[in-house]
Amino acid sequence: xxxxxxxxGRRFRNTVIWSLQGWIAAWASEKTLRQxxxxxxxxxxxxxxLDIAPAERAVIIGLGFVLLAAELMNTGIEAAIDYISLDTHxxxxxxxxxxxxxxxxxxxxxxxxxxxxxxx
Numbered sequence: 001x002x003x004x005x006x007x008x009g010r011r012f013r014n015t016v017i018w019s020l021q022g023w024i025a026a027w028a029s030e031k032t033l034r035q036x037x038x039x040x041x042x043x044x045x046x047x048x049x050l051d052i053a054p055a056e057r058a059v060i061i062g063l064g065f066v067l068l069a070a071e072l073m074n075t076g077i078e079a080a081i082d083y084i085s086l087d088t089h090x091x092x093x094x095x096x097x098x099x100x101x102x103x104x105x106x107x108x109x110x111x112x113x114x115x116x117x118x119x120x
Contacts, residue, residue, distance in 0.1 A: 067106040074099035
C-alpha cells in the first residue's frame with residue numbers, strides 16, 4: 001500500500017513540475033498568454049468584488065481559466081508544428097488556425113458570460 005501511495009505521490013509531483021515548466025516556457029515566449037493572464041486577473045478581481053451570485057462568479061472565473069488553457073494548447077500546437085518544419089504547408093496552417101480559433105471561441109465565451117451577468 002505504501003509503495004502505491006509513494007508511486008502516486010511521485011507521479012503527482014512530476015505532473016506538477018511538468019505543468020509548471022510548461023507554464024514558464026509559454027510565459028517566456030507568448031505575449032498573448034501574458035495579456036490573457038492580466039485580463040483573467042482583472043476578471044477574477046471584478047467577479048469577486050461585484051455582488052453577483054456564486055454560480056455566476058464560478059462561470060466567469062472558470063471560463064477565464066478555460067481561455068488560458070486554450071492559449072497554452074495553441075502555444076503547444078504552434079511549437080510542435082514549428083518543430084516539425086518551418087515550411088509553409090496547408091495542414092500546418094490549418095492546425096495553427098484551429099488553435100487560434102479555439103482561443104478566440106474561449107474569449108467569446110468568457111465575454112458572453114460577463115455580458116449575460118452584467119446585462120441580464
